[in-house]
Amino acid sequence: MAKILGIDLGTTNSAVAVMESGEPKVLENSEGARTTPSIVAINKSGERLTGLLAKRQGVVNPQNTIYSVKRLIGRKWSDSEVQRDKKWLPYEIKEGATGGVEIKMADKWYKPEEISAMVLQKLKADAEAKLGEAVTEAVITVPAYFDDSQRQATKNAGEIAGLKVDRIINEPTAAAFAYGLGKNNNQKIVVYDFGGGTFDISVLEMSYDAETKEQTVEVKATGGDTHLGGDDFDKIIIEYLVGEYKKQEGIDISKDTLALQRLREAAERAKHELSTAAETEINLPYVTSDASGPKHFLMKLTRAKLESLVREYIDHSIQLTKDTVTSLVPKGAGLKLSDINEVLLVGGQTRMPAIQEAVKKLFGKDPHQGINPDEVVAIGAGIQGEILLAKKEGRKTEGEVKDILLLDVTPLTLSIETMGSVATPMIQKNTTVPTAKTQIFSTAADNQTSVEIHIGQGERPMMADNKTLARFILDGIPPSARGIPQIEVTFDIDANGILTVSAKDKATGKAQSVKIEATTSLNKDEIEKLKKEAAEHAAEDQKKRELIDAKNQAESLVYAAEKGLKDGGDKVPAEIKDDVNAKIAKLKEVREGSDTVAITAATTDLSTALQKIGEALYNKKDDTGPSSN
Amino acid sequence: MPNEPKQPIENNLEGKIKELEVQNTEYLDGWKRAKADLINYKKDEAQRLEGFAKFSNEMIIMDLITVLDSFELSLSVIAETDPARKGITLIKSQLEDLLKKQGLERIQVKRGDPLDTSFEEAVGETNSAEPPGTVAEEVSGGYRLNGRVIRPVRVKISKGQS
Numbered sequence: 001m002a003k004i005l006g007i008d009l010g011t012t013n014s015a016v017a018v019m020e021s022g023e024p025k026v027l028e029n030s031e032g033a034r035t036t037p038s039i040v041a042i043n044k045s046g047e048r049l050t051g052l053l054a055k056r057q058g059v060v061n062p063q064n065t066i067y068s069v070k071r072l073i074g075r076k077w078s079d080s081e082v083q084r085d086k087k088w089l090p091y092e093i094k095e096g097a098t099g100g101v102e103i104k105m106a107d108k109w110y111k112p113e114e115i116s117a118m119v120l121q122k123l124k125a126d127a128e129a130k131l132g133e134a135v136t137e138a139v140i141t142v143p144a145y146f147d148d149s150q151r152q153a154t155k156n157a158g159e160i161a162g163l164k165v166d167r168i169i170n171e172p173t174a175a176a177f178a179y180g181l182g183k184n185n186n187q188k189i190v191v192y193d194f195g196g197g198t199f200d201i202s203v204l205e206m207s208y209d210a211e212t213k214e215q216t217v218e219v220k221a222t223g224g225d226t227h228l229g230g231d232d233f234d235k236i237i238i239e240y241l242v243g244e245y246k247k248q249e250g251i252d253i254s255k256d257t258l259a260l261q262r263l264r265e266a267a268e269r270a271k272h273e274l275s276t277a278a279e280t281e282i283n284l285p286y287v288t289s290d291a292s293g294p295k296h297f298l299m300k301l302t303r304a305k306l307e308s309l310v311r312e313y314i315d316h317s318i319q320l321t322k323d324t325v326t327s328l329v330p331k332g333a334g335l336k337l338s339d340i341n342e343v344l345l346v347g348g349q350t351r352m353p354a355i356q357e358a359v360k361k362l363f364g365k366d367p368h369q370g371i372n373p374d375e376v377v378a379i380g381a382g383i384q385g386e387i388l389l390a391k392k393e394g395r396k397t398e399g400e401v402k403d404i405l406l407l408d409v410t411p412l413t414l415s416i417e418t419m420g421s422v423a424t425p426m427i428q429k430n431t432t433v434p435t436a437k438t439q440i441f442s443t444a445a446d447n448q449t450s451v452e453i454h455i456g457q458g459e460r461p462m463m464a465d466n467k468t469l470a471r472f473i474l475d476g477i478p479p480s481a482r483g484i485p486q487i488e489v490t491f492d493i494d495a496n497g498i499l500t501v502s503a504k505d506k507a508t509g510k511a512q513s514v515k516i517e518a519t520t521s522l523n524k525d526e527i528e529k530l531k532k533e534a535a536e537h538a539a540e541d542q543k544k545r546e547l548i549d550a551k552n553q554a555e556s557l558v559y560a561a562e563k564g565l566k567d568g569g570d571k572v573p574a575e576i577k578d579d580v581n582a583k584i585a586k587l588k589e590v591r592e593g594s595d596t597v598a599i600t601a602a603t604t605d606l607s608t609a610l611q612k613i614g615e616a617l618y619n620k621k622d623d624t625g626p627s628s629n
Numbered sequence: 630m631p632n633e634p635k636q637p638i639e640n641n642l643e644g645k646i647k648e649l650e651v652q653n654t655e656y657l658d659g660w661k662r663a664k665a666d667l668i669n670y671k672k673d674e675a676q677r678l679e680g681f682a683k684f685s686n687e688m689i690i691m692d693l694i695t696v697l698d699s700f701e702l703s704l705s706v707i708a709e710t711d712p713a714r715k716g717i718t719l720i721k722s723q724l725e726d727l728l729k730k731q732g733l734e735r736i737q738v739k740r741g742d743p744l745d746t747s748f749e750e751a752v753g754e755t756n757s758a759e760p761p762g763t764v765a766e767e768v769s770g771g772y773r774l775n776g777r778v779i780r781p782v783r784v785k786i787s788k789g790q791s
Contacts, residue, residue, distance in 0.1 A: 020669075020673075021666040021670050031778070043744070044743075045743060045762075052746075053747060056751065057744060057751045058751075059751050059753060060744075060751040060753070060754055060786045257753045257768060258752075258783075261752055261768070261769065262695075262698070266695075285702065285703060286702035286703050286706060289706060293706070294702075294703075294706045396659075
């Protein structure tokens with residue numbers, strides 16, 4: 001059976017995703033882009049254009065270039081939103097025969113769903129070209145606040161485009177699917193969606209019935225501003241730059257098409273750069289000219305300035321979010337901000353650090369990130385498509401869709417305890433299972449006949465700070481000097497997440513092993529707690545680790561020094577012997593303390609003194625042996 | 630229990646066999662699928678890498694195109710007799726040659742041709758001797774990188790003579 005497309009049919013841009021080999025994948029369109037402008041036009045020669053090609057002629061053909069049709073679909077003419085939009089949309093709209101809206105494009109009147117169908121048709125055709133097979137079914141997303149009529153109209157648009165719409169799902173729910181949320185217990189989720197032209201906020205409650213394996217998603221409240229978006233940010237940045245240039249040079253470049261085009265591109269680039277850098281320079285040589293000759297545009301833009309320009313918009317969005325969560329039902333969800341378990345960021349504008357910080361501050365927790373915010377809704381729809389397809393084909397979903405985030409990776413690092421209580425990682429966190437790792441260890445003391453294998457889980461460098469999973473003893477190791485025995489330790493996690501740790505003495509072949517079934521038994525809160533602790537203690541842990549390393553180094557050197565003195569015997573002059581012994585004593589003394597610097601210094605001292613033993617031995621040889629000269 | 634009938638055990642065994650058969654089919658199917666997926670993935674990956682190699686330079690080339698724009702603008706205001714002109718022209722063609730080697734090709738447009746948005750973007754209208762609705766002037770150059778349009782030619786469209 002052919003794939004079921006997941007389609008995010010957006011106000012400004014649309015995207016398509018499918019599941020392939022267990023991974024959601026966004027499909028590129030025929031122009032090689034991952035999003036397609038939701039624009040349709042009929043050009044002067046009567047040709048119909050869709051997507052980017054329609055956008056490229058919008059300026060010279062505004063009456064016949066139809067965009068933002070999602071604002072009209074399924075609405076009544078008398079709807080206040082329609083009456084508001086009528087005033088600024090550059091194309092003509094009128095009341096249809098059944099009280100809906102009709103749109104004029106090149107002397108013909110269309111229903112909004114017919115226009116949306118043209119966008120969907122292009123998405124379908126491009127997806128078919130990419131997949132190399134015909135596609136007939138889709139899951140389409142809509143805003144959570146869409147009513148039945150808007151949903152039905154969207155579904156009709158799909159049918160007109162030749163797509164059987166298996167399901168209409170809410171955009172915030174799709175985003176939650178993409179992040180694999182709602183699998184376990186009941187979760188309250190806020191989706192903060194800052195798109196190009198609209199700002200939507202949704203509060204969801206997801207619950208999962210383990211017995212029936214059914215997931216229910218309830219929309220508790222929706223809010224936002226249908227006329228606030230990333231485009232407003234761009235506009236205000238350009239206005240600021242044009243204004244500053246006028247102040248500096250006395251020239252208004254807003255009327256110069258080329259200058260404005262260059263400025264728009266440079267401003268967009270600057271906006272992107274300021275997501276990571278604190279300052280950027282906008283440099284446009286020969287931007288314009290006056291009587292005195294050519295003029296250039298050179299201006300620094302800081303992140304702080306950018307943020308102050310758009311602060312009002314961000315604050316407004318935060319206030320709306322707060323209202324939607326805390327206002328009493330039915331205006332809001334009637335919840336406390338602290339009731340919210342998860343926060344998701346959707347829409348390209350949420351890449352801006354100031355927005356991420358504002359959201360984090362409001363909820364007191366980090367919002368989910370990691371999936372491209374422009375694509376996350378399409379990805380969620382693609383996952384839903386795969387679930388439906390699998391059901392139809394009577395098979396299991398590809399790539400364990402249900403647990404897309406957490407299943408089949410180890411949530412925390414698995415380690416073994418080594419000398420000085422250090423947790424030596426064997427399998428790093430987020431490693432996909434099944435997996436196995438083998439490493440050779442040795443003994444820490446002379447004539448040690450057994451080793452304890454202590455297995456732990458967590459991100460901290462000291463074993464005591466991590467969670468102990470198991471311990472066992474491998475004995476019967478033949479007595480020998482430290483570092484000589486070879487103990488091969490293997491960590492093996494099978495597809496079901498079961499960890500087997502085995503240890504084998506390579507000399508005798510004697511082996512011991514233990515099976516641990518609870519590697520993922522930590523619940524999500526525990527995992528988060530351990531990760532947070534690791535981050536908080538990073539500096540302190542580093543110091544501890546350095547101390548342990550210094551102590552271990554000191555111990556090895558003391559061992560080497562004592563062995564050197566013993567091996568050298570009488571060949572070592574007494575004064576060198578005394579010096580080395582004194583330094584060994586000193587190092588042993590400071591080694592008991594916790595001053596890393598003192599231990600390192602004493603180690604260096606002993607190391608220098610030790611070299612003298614070698615020198616003395618070689619000199620003795622030279623004295624007794626034949627001279628090379 | 631010696632008197633217990635034999636039947637249920639056999640039934641159980643049959644049931645168990647059926648269950649295992651179902652499981653067997655499921656596993657075999659899963660294994661075949663995984664194998665096919667791997668082969669497909671390899672193909673996709675090869676294609677993706679090829680695409681990646683081709684367009685990995687795209688970002689930096691896009692930035693260099695803006696430098697090329699600046700050179701063009703500077704030449705448009707420097708007098709033909711200016712001694713600096715030759716040098717700047719040479720630096721510009723140096724940059725052009727370098728980008729050409731990376732697969733960049735400038736898109737040629739003709740005045741009077743109808744607008745083709747597969748490689749042109751209309752940024753405004755202007756009075757012109759060209760027939761209305763056709764390309765009147767090029768505002769900034771457009772480019773293809775290895776055959777794909779990475780920046781359309783920005784053009785003004787003729788409104789006809791005023």
